[in-house]
Amino acid sequence: MFAIDAHLDLAxxxxxLNRDLTLSAEEIRTLEQELKLDDRPDRGKGTVTLPDLxxxxxxxxxxxxxxxxxxxxxxxxxxxxxxWNSPAQAYAFGQSQLAWYRVMEDMGEMVQIxxxxxxxxxxxxxSDKSISNDQKPVGYLLSLEGADSIINxxxxxxxxxxxxxxxxxxxFGPGRYAAGTHSxxxxxxxxxxxxxxxxxxxxxxxxxxxxxxxxxxxxxxxxHGTVIASHQNCRAVVPGERQFSDEQINxxxxxxxxxxxxLDIWMMHPDFQKGQDPYVLGTNLExxxxxxxxxxxxxxNSKHIAFGTDLDGLFGREQSPYDLDTIADIQKFRDLLSAxxxxxxxxxxxxxxxxxxxxxxxxx
Numbered sequence: 001m002f003a004i005d006a007h008l009d010l011a012x013x014x015x016x017l018n019r020d021l022t023l024s025a026e027e028i029r030t031l032e033q034e035l036k037l038d039d040r041p042d043r044g045k046g047t048v049t050l051p052d053l054x055x056x057x058x059x060x061x062x063x064x065x066x067x068x069x070x071x072x073x074x075x076x077x078x079x080x081x082x083x084w085n086s087p088a089q090a091y092a093f094g095q096s097q098l099a100w101y102r103v104m105e106d107m108g109e110m111v112q113i114x115x116x117x118x119x120x121x122x123x124x125x126x127s128d129k130s131i132s133n134d135q136k137p138v139g140y141l142l143s144l145e146g147a148d149s150i151i152n153x154x155x156x157x158x159x160x161x162x163x164x165x166x167x168x169x170x171x172f173g174p175g176r177y178a179a180g181t182h183s184x185x186x187x188x189x190x191x192x193x194x195x196x197x198x199x200x201x202x203x204x205x206x207x208x209x210x211x212x213x214x215x216x217x218x219x220x221x222x223x224h225g226t227v228i229a230s231h232q233n234c235r236a237v238v239p240g241e242r243q244f245s246d247e248q249i250n251x252x253x254x255x256x257x258x259x260x261x262x263l264d265i266w267m268m269h270p271d272f273q274k275g276q277d278p279y280v281l282g283t284n285l286e287x288x289x290x291x292x293x294x295x296x297x298x299x300x301n302s303k304h305i306a307f308g309t310d311l312d313g314l315f316g317r318e319q320s321p322y323d324l325d326t327i328a329d330i331q332k333f334r335d336l337l338s339a340x341x342x343x344x345x346x347x348x349x350x351x352x353x354x355x356x357x358x359x360x361x362x363x364x
Contacts, residue, residue: 001334001347002126003058004355005327006260007209007231007308008048009145010063011097016081017314021049022109025326041274045316048327050109054133056328059126060113060355062166062230062308063101063140067094068148069176081314087151087176094149098162101140111137114163116363123356141359143207143230146171146180153198160202165362167199168207168230170215178219180210181242187215193222200225205362208232208252209308213245220251226362227255231262231308233291238270246298253299258354260308261288263330265319279322285329286336287321292350293340302346306354307333 013019017040019028029044037043053061067090070083084090104110113119122139125131143166150156150167169192170180177192179185188196196219199206206223207230208216220227229252235243244252244259252259265283266272268291272281292305311320311327323332337347 001057001331001351002060003056003307003330003351004060005053005058005307005309005311005330006062006228006258006355007143007145007262007310007313008061008063009066009310009312009314010048010061010140011100012064012066012081012314013046013048013312014100015097019046019049022051022104022107023049024051025049040314041318042314042316045318046312047316047320047324048312050104050138051134052326052328053138054136056326056331057133058138058327058330059133059136060122060139060352061141062143063110064143064145065094065097065149066145066171067091067097068146068171070173083173084148087148090149091151091155094144098142101142105137108137111139112163113139113141113359113363114165116360119356119359119363141165141205143167143205145207145210146175147177147192147195148175150177150195153194156195156198156202160204164204166205166207166228166230167195168209168211169195169219170210170212172210178215179212180215183212185212185214187212187218188222193218196223199223203362203364205358208248212241213248216244216248217251220255226358227252227257228358229257229259229308231264231310231313232259233262233267233288234294237290237294238267240267240270242267249295249298253295253304256304256357258304258306258358259295260306260355261291263288263309263311263320263324264313264315265321268321274319277322278318278320283321284323285321285332288333289336289340292337302342302349303354303357306350306352 169178
């Protein structure tokens with residue numbers, strides 16, 4: 001089944017982790033093991049590459065740029081990403097990630113989706129069974145995960161001209177536009193509120209993921225355009241600030257938004273600690289389904305859930321469901337969801353139709 005993944009940090013893996021994503025996950029693992037790389041827990045355990053996306057019939061993604069500012073250039077809490085000393089540096093680093101996407105386009109590996117016609121043309125290509133998947137580019141909508149690299153509103157318009165269509169104002173820790181995960185419970189900054197108003201004028205997608213509770217409700221009040229939570233699970237199923245409460249999920253449902261189920265087991269297993277073995281914890285792909293079930297019960301239908309796996313979110317198999325080898329394995333959800341009573345129509349909603357509804361609205 002054609003699948004869409006609404007949250008992948010492809011450029012971060014390519015640039016910050018020096019991975020050639022035109023290779024398969026197995027090839028990259030072998031290379032990193034041969035080089036005895038040990039700077040990160042996920043070395044030799046990556047799960048996402050362009051060939052593996054094609055193998056899993058995942059022909060369309062939301063792909064991110066991550067570049068942020070932090071005090072004195074210290075690494076961001078909980079993830080080893082450089083926090084730049086100035087917005088100018090963060091912007092320049094973000095541009096290096098954009099340059100990688102451009103090269104992938106030049107190589108025929110990817111294609112950027114900027115408008116409704118781009119989307120429909122791409123879907124037509126991927127529906128053509130006479131062409132093998134390995135001959136098809138992976139389509140992507142460009143998103144910022146954390147808005148720190150937007151120096152000012154003029155740079156928002158410059159980013160938009162470069163194809164940026166979605167923004168998550170927050171990431172980890174304090175931010176120039178919004179507080180994020182593992183920060184205090186402050187919300188949007190004054191600049192963040194202005195940013196949301198300008199995003200709405202451009203018909204951009206607001207990604208509510210990583211916002212604090214306060215920031216979430218401030219954003220919902222200010223922004224009246226298309227909202228999503230690209231990689232977000234349920235607090236009622238797995239407690240913790242990183243998940244959304246039922247009140248937050250209901251707000252997204254009322255706005256006809258979609259939540260992308262994430263496969264980081266930190267969000268799937270209560271009180272997960274770094275270094276714990278997913279197999280010992282019993283955390284498999286099926287553990288995502290209670291989150292889907294919960295959102296369906298709140299909504300009364302399957303129109304607000306989909307995939308936003310975050311499988312390359314600076315972790316690999318060591319922090320993924322134990323029955324997942326690469327991202328291609330999200331196709332296993334066809335049988336897993338069917339066994340839980342999800343209909344063919346439900347599967348089509350989850351695998352692609354829900355995200356397509358969002359994209360068509362925002363790219364119209």
